[in-house]
Amino acid sequence: MADRVYNFSPGPAVLPLAALEQAQRDLVALPGVGMSVMEISHRSKTFDAIFTETRQLLAELIGIPAGYTMLFLQGGASLQFAMLPMNFLRGVEKPADYVLTGTWGNKGKEEAEKQGQVNVVWDGKSHNYSYLPTAADLKLSADAAYLHVTSNETIQGVQFPGDPKFGTAPLVCDASSDFMCRPIDIRKYDVLYACAQKNAGIAGVAVVILKDEMLERTATGLPSMLDYQLHAKNDSLYNTPPVFAIYMLMLVCRWLKNDVGGLAKMEKRNREKAKLLYDVLDACGGFYQGHARPDSRSLMNVTFRLPNEEVETRFLTEAKTHRLIDLKGHRSVGGIRASIYNAMPVEGVKTLAEFMTDFQRRNG
């Protein structure tokens, strides 16, 4: 541990040390197999065991009942932004409803507009995406192909407080940056997708969980690699899957189950961590200006500004001397962002909170 820093990167992001150490131990040759997990065929028994365990752990952790299909695809959430409307909006005489809560919601909407009719049912642009809507705020279509939400906006640091309940259209959720940060009721969702590299693993694999009914509605004539139904029929093995990324996802899920004790305990720990930082914002008398309105604050990405850019630069420079790394806000919004995903240890957040208090004392 001595040479590890506290990594507040928004993704790729910090991983559980237990998962990294396990991967390191077996990297050259899996015990009893004689090959690295990076070298095994995706049609081998060894990979089949890894893939099966990954699915079982996800199903158990999230509580996925029968009637859902899990896919493991490449291209991250960015490819899902396109696949989703290609499968469910193309050739359909209905609009898709999009709730725009930040940068990623907008990116999803832009890709949908290339495939069909889009209805923006709420847009937080006027207040720079600092808070989230309630059901009463939305101007829903009478008969939408689906309603798309982003459960957590990584860049702005706003997060829905629980499972959204908006109308009756199939609910599609981009959960990339808060996947498995807390329990959800998956039965409320028709499609939920997440890239792994923020809260669940490494860049290179996205998890897509679909209600089986949705698989019957996919458009025809799609490129094979962009066809949910085809991937489902082939059990995510139509092409070579990202074997190592799936293996890392399994190790992270093992950590969530065995070391953390499940998503309810993970949520408790995440709430404790977030509170440490939001308490500093609330007590600072305006030195730190939080971006999110308190009712919309993210458990995953804590975003705030300092009095001016010069002080922000000094904050970032001094933070590094405390081994607090990658706290710079996204280039599109500036300021500071502390990404405190599942794998960020409480000690890292405590160190940051103490540094913030001390920095204010010296600069406030």
Place this chain on the structure above:
Amino acid sequence: MADRVYNFSPGPAVLPLAALEQAQRDLVALPGVGMSVMEISHRSKTFDAIFTETRQLLAELIGIPAGYTMLFLQGGASLQFAMLPMNFLRGVEKPADYVLTGTWGNKGKEEAEKQGQVNVVWDGKSHNYSYLPTAADLKLSADAAYLHVTSNETIQGVQFPGDPKFGTAPLVCDASSDFMCRPIDIRKYDVLYACAQKNAGIAGVAVVILKDEMLERTATGLPSMLDYQLHAKNDSLYNTPPVFAIYMLMLVCRWLKNDVGGLAKMEKRNREKAKLLYDVLDACGGFYQGHARPDSRSLMNVTFRLPNEEVETRFLTEAKTHRLIDLKGHRSVGGIRASIYNAMPVEGVKTLAEFMTDFQRRNG
């Protein structure tokens, strides 16, 4: 080494031991960085250094001159099968010419047919893809958008003996299973793409090398993630790239340059390895029946059958006791396939050749 087997898997496949050991050493924390390479931001200086070195090594090894762009994309060659015609065939009043030399060429053609007009200029189906065409065999279109070839067919084990020279249309090559197995003249190609997991790294990243002129011809209105021009403008960082897969590609390229000594030396070693096995086929008096006609034999995938399936099963079972693993032919063609990619040590091939001779003595 003691617990490593000889892995003849067609992909994901054997990796250089030096690359695996280097990855293992630094897996928990890159020296001086304090994070795993799996945890670093793709916008960080650390990743920038990895990405720059990967590109420089590829450019140096392959000899890529100015005027070419290298992209690093997810989705493997399977997604390239679709991206290619989406970018260069969609909305164009010309056909794309496809040379069908085996399973993968056919897969590429099927995806192209969804996007525009396809002209099959040669199809080896009648002889079960056992040999390759010469320029005189092709019925080329007068004015094709591009001509697509597969330099090595992994499943059938046939490989063009050198850079194809077929007509004047832009030449597009799927080099997935023989990428960097020998020097090529990249100036003969307008687009060359390869998934990494056979000869250059791990599953999860594909390298696409395009002549800059091609980037000006891409279709408009494409999904962002499927637009070569957009990826080029964003230097393959439009979305989060598969950081760890690119890192492994870098380590394999370092091995190719420093340990092997470049692609000419790699070819020499590959020819020695392939000769060990083809010499057994040529001397066996028909016990082993090679699939490929001698002039079309692959340096990468050596495919053959034994007198009957029972003997084949015994061959596979006994091979395992000699630590010779994953020699079963693809389910679509059966028989035996020895994939002897760059990273397969000469000792592994020698062990297999000796086993084959001994097995014939006992079963012939």
